[in-house]
Amino acid sequence: MTGQVLVLQGLDTLSGSGLEPRGGRSQSASGRAMLASRHVRRRRPEALSTAGAIAVMSSIQIQTEIPGPRSRALMARREAAIPAGIGHSSPVFVERAEGALLHDVDGNTFLDFAGGIGTLNVGHTHPAVVAAAREQLGRFTHSCFAVAPYESYVELAERFNRSLPGNFAKKTLFANSGVEAVENAVKIARRATGREAVLVFDHAFHGRTLLGMSMTSKVKPYKLGFGPFAPEIYRLPYPYLYRRPAGLPADEAAFRAELEEFFATHVAAEKVACVVMELVLGEGGFVVAPQAFVKVLVELCRKHGILFVADEIQTGFGRTGRMWAMEHFGIEPDLTTIAKSIAGGLPLSAVTGRAEVMDAAQIGGLGGTYVGNPVACAAALAVLDLYEHGPLLARAAELGRRAEAHCGALAARHEAIGDARGLGAMRALELVKDRATKEPDKDRTQATIRRAWERGLLLLSAGTHGNVIRTLMPLVTTDEQLEEGFDVLEQSLA
Numbered sequence: 001m002t003g004q005v006l007v008l009q010g011l012d013t014l015s016g017s018g019l020e021p022r023g024g025r026s027q028s029a030s031g032r033a034m035l036a037s038r039h040v041r042r043r044r045p046e047a048l049s050t051a052g053a054i055a056v057m058s059s060i061q062i063q064t065e066i067p068g069p070r071s072r073a074l075m076a077r078r079e080a081a082i083p084a085g086i087g088h089s090s091p092v093f094v095e096r097a098e099g100a101l102l103h104d105v106d107g108n109t110f111l112d113f114a115g116g117i118g119t120l121n122v123g124h125t126h127p128a129v130v131a132a133a134r135e136q137l138g139r140f141t142h143s144c145f146a147v148a149p150y151e152s153y154v155e156l157a158e159r160f161n162r163s164l165p166g167n168f169a170k171k172t173l174f175a176n177s178g179v180e181a182v183e184n185a186v187k188i189a190r191r192a193t194g195r196e197a198v199l200v201f202d203h204a205f206h207g208r209t210l211l212g213m214s215m216t217s218k219v220k221p222y223k224l225g226f227g228p229f230a231p232e233i234y235r236l237p238y239p240y241l242y243r244r245p246a247g248l249p250a251d252e253a254a255f256r257a258e259l260e261e262f263f264a265t266h267v268a269a270e271k272v273a274c275v276v277m278e279l280v281l282g283e284g285g286f287v288v289a290p291q292a293f294v295k296v297l298v299e300l301c302r303k304h305g306i307l308f309v310a311d312e313i314q315t316g317f318g319r320t321g322r323m324w325a326m327e328h329f330g331i332e333p334d335l336t337t338i339a340k341s342i343a344g345g346l347p348l349s350a351v352t353g354r355a356e357v358m359d360a361a362q363i364g365g366l367g368g369t370y371v372g373n374p375v376a377c378a379a380a381l382a383v384l385d386l387y388e389h390g391p392l393l394a395r396a397a398e399l400g401r402r403a404e405a406h407c408g409a410l411a412a413r414h415e416a417i418g419d420a421r422g423l424g425a426m427r428a429l430e431l432v433k434d435r436a437t438k439e440p441d442k443d444r445t446q447a448t449i450r451r452a453w454e455r456g457l458l459l460l461s462a463g464t465h466g467n468v469i470r471t472l473m474p475l476v477t478t479d480e481q482l483e484e485g486f487d488v489l490e491q492s493l494a
Contacts, residue, residue, distance in 0.1 A: 061456070067104075068108060089460055122386055122475065136379075145371065165324065175351070175368065176370055185276065192307065198232060199235075204311075214233045215276065217464065255292055274308070275297065284464060308334050312324055317383070346380075407429060418431065418432035445467045
């Protein structure tokens with residue numbers, strides 16, 4: 001029963017768990033106990049069978065202290081060779097990965113609830129994605145679509161045009177990263193409308209280029225010392241209901257009045273090219289926009305000729321339980337930015353929008369050397385096949401329901417959790433020092449994430465104040481892996 005934990009009458013007993021160090025290295029009893037405490041998966045009494053015993057397969061396998069010796073050595077090399085400004089949420093170096101599991105260079109196996117910051121909805125090294133990329137690598141790796149185009153770019157654009165909501169003609173362009181998609185959407189919106197102003201939101205994140213930083217809300221670490229920033233960027237308050245002042249209405253009438261006041265005091269509506277909105281904030285803390293706010297905002301955009309740009313970079317590809325978050329809101333954006341899980345981990349992004357808007361830019365005004373790389377396009381076509389012809393979206397919805405239940409249960413048991421929220425499998429826990437004052441607790445958040453990776457679970461923080469724990473596990477995560485991950489999270493919250 002290698003790799004199993006036998007749970008007997010509510011007591012956790014290791015049985016052939018694989019905790020012994022590899023290579024026959026000796027280890028003290030105290031060291032084995034420490035590793036075992038990180039590895040053990042707790043089961044609640046109600047999960048026990050009537051016989052009083054269940055054998056539970058554990059995905060997490062911890063063989064060394066975390067980080068292990070090889071990861072520590074690589075981190076020393078990294079610090080000597082790579083700028084300090086590139087951060088890390090955990091100190092482990094990956095050797096290989098599959099599904100929802102990540103194996104480090106020291107032989108430890110982690111559950112991955114970070115998913116490469118949401119790029120691995122189909123899981124690590126999905127066989128269909130790997131096969132498609134490998135086949136394309138054997139034919140050609142690059143020609144530049146602007147020099148010698150290729151069919152996979154065209155086919156992928158056709159499929160995105162069909163996938164996005166809206167009974168109107170659409171066109172799609174490809175880029176490399178999320179922020180490139182955002183920048184292209186703004187360029188297109190400005191060219192199509194002849195206007196310059198761009199509306200974004202508090203708590204928004206749109207990338208680290210100059211325009212991306214200008215549109216991003218959080219100052220530290222993303223903007224500090226990098227100014228001056230791009231002009232004609234105007235910031236709306238995000239409808240963050242958990243932190244909305246008590247007694248302030250949150251209905252259509254209230255939101256309409258606030259938006260009209262914004263146009264009266266900050267920028268005239270007829271000067272605005274577009275509004276760029278994450279329907280669920282990503283880096284900003286997985287805050288879900290109220291339906292009423294989105295409805296009013298889209299109506300005002302239509303009234304004033306403002307293009308609505310849906311940023312689906314983190315919410316797309318089933319993360320919210322549907323292919324696109326916009327489907328929960330019943331809207332049809334003029335432009336949509338897409339990235340992250342588009343190609344199973346390979347660098348690719350897209351802008352899809354109304355054909356007449358997308359065609360506004362002059363020839364040569366859009367493009368780039370590597371955009372729509374053929375290997376990435378091949379991987380993305382395989383990803384779309386998995387969604388269109390497999391059970392992935394149904395699994396995403398079920399995973400979301402289970403994750404929501406887990407988060408709600410944690411919030412009921414832990415006073416430090418001020419809010420449990422999200423949409424689908426895009427779940428967040430906001431940690432506070434006091435539920436009455438809602439003072440953010442960044443220190444506890446960071447400590448929880450550290451204790452989690454010490455126990456074999458990779459997590460990410462989020463939020464303007466760094467006090468939100470977010471889940472971005474691959475959508476192929478099994479029920480058992482999900483439960484194991486949330487057990488570790490609960491241990492780490494204590």
